[in-house]
């Protein structure tokens with residue numbers, strides 16, 4: 179159904195008068211903000227509202243309710259979901275408040291910031307936010323999805339260190355949310371993605387980190403089996419001050435890819451440790467001694483270079499992602515993964531990553547949240563780029579990985595790594611109780627269902 183009718187266009191004109199930000203219809207300047215980082219996802223809203231304040235968002239919610247539209251939110255589109263022309267897209271890029279308080283070691287950050295903005299603001303004070311693997315991901319999307327960063331075993335989820343949120347609910351109400359005020363929303367916003375409202379600002383703890391020991395060792399694909407089995411044993415007694423993941427990489431021969439890694443299968447061991455240099459070096463030397471890395475990029479790094487650990491892609495691209503959580507993994511599980519990801523597997527995926535969880539993540543924080551996977555041992559993430567020649571094979575192959583790894587998987591997924599508007603896929607990111615309570619809270623704060631679109635946990639759509 180094409181809802182881009184002249185009547186709607188006229189109504190959208192009235193929205194322009196209600197907001198201080200801009201409203202862009204298809205073809206107008208500003209509409210290009212809808213284009214997500216993941217350009218494979220069709221994001222075609224009837225208008226993009228580049229909001230400048232919480233009041234703009236409230237006006238957009240009320241306008242949508244009056245006109246039988248839905249409201250979705252996007253900053254970077256790293257976790258984009260398909261949106262049609264019955265949707266108004268709130269773009270948060272102008273919400274750029276960033277106040278660092280070195281006394282309380284906190285930062286008040288606008289939903290329009292990406293992690294690198296906060297890293298750069300905190301660094302002069304000897305402080306650091308718990309960013310994700312990519313510093314170009316948006317802070318609000320990341321934190322509402324729980325947030326698993328490169329130091330997750332040391333500090334737990336990044337959202338475990340949120341102090342407050344300011345949100346606009348689907349009914350247009352502005353609410354300040356803390357562990358004591360609207361505690362049920364404080365629970366649900368940390369893991370519930372956009373279910374309970376659009377976040378405008380977040381207050382987070384900053385950590386006294388200036389440097390860390392870490393980076394990545396890149397091995398030839400031919401060494402993947404030896405290194406992967408050694409890594410599994412090494413993980414078993416890895417102290418909590420250290421976090422790690424491994425990744426089968428098939429990076430394209432592009433100028434930004436270091437030549438030893440381009441156009442071939444390689445195997446990366448990522449490492450981020452807050453142990454002192456000598457101890458951290460001794461720990462990673464066990465992996466260094468298994469095979470000779472093509473590139474050894476592990477050493478003391480400033481926290482501002484945290485994104486170097488994973489070296490995630492920066493430029494927009496068409497990707498397909500899937501994710502699943504695992505129980506304890508055996509050497510048989512590693513062999514099974516090697517059979518679909520390792521040398522000779524014909525894997526079309528660009529990255530197949532196994533992230534070690536546990537450590538501080540496994541403990542409930544002082545204030546519980548809607549994240550319900552603290553008992554998982556590893557997160558298995560698969561990302562393929564949907565360009566020829568491998569584009570057609572990516573989705574089927576990721577389903578094959580799910581099938582062969584099923585004996586070791588929990589069937590659940592991380593909210594952040596499962597962008598989807600499919601209710602069954604969204605339900606996989608919660609246990610039944612959490613799904614029920616998130617949905618009930620969504621109904622309470624958004625009775626008209628304005629936010630019932632995209633990646634939200636609503637049992638009635």
Ligand SMILES: Cc1cc2nc3c(=O)[nH]c(=O)nc-3n(C[C@H](O)[C@H](O)[C@H](O)COP(=O)(O)OP(=O)(O)OC[C@H]3O[C@@H](n4cnc5c(N)ncnc54)[C@H](O)[C@@H]3O)c2cc1C
Nearest residue numbers: 252253254255256257258310311316318319325326372377
């Ligand atoms: C290369 C790459 C690396 C990544 N690394 C990590 C990682 O290390 N750890 C991790 O946990 N995740 C990681 N992710 C996943 C990422 O955290 C999610 O995709 C997240 O949703 C991105 O947020 P965004 O605002 O940038 O994306 P967007 O696509 O703009 O937003 C995605 C969703 O987040 C929610 N959202 C965004 N803004 C708001 C808001 N203001 N209020 C309420 N809800 C909002 C909405 O549900 C929205 O649909 C990675 C993703 C990519 C592509």
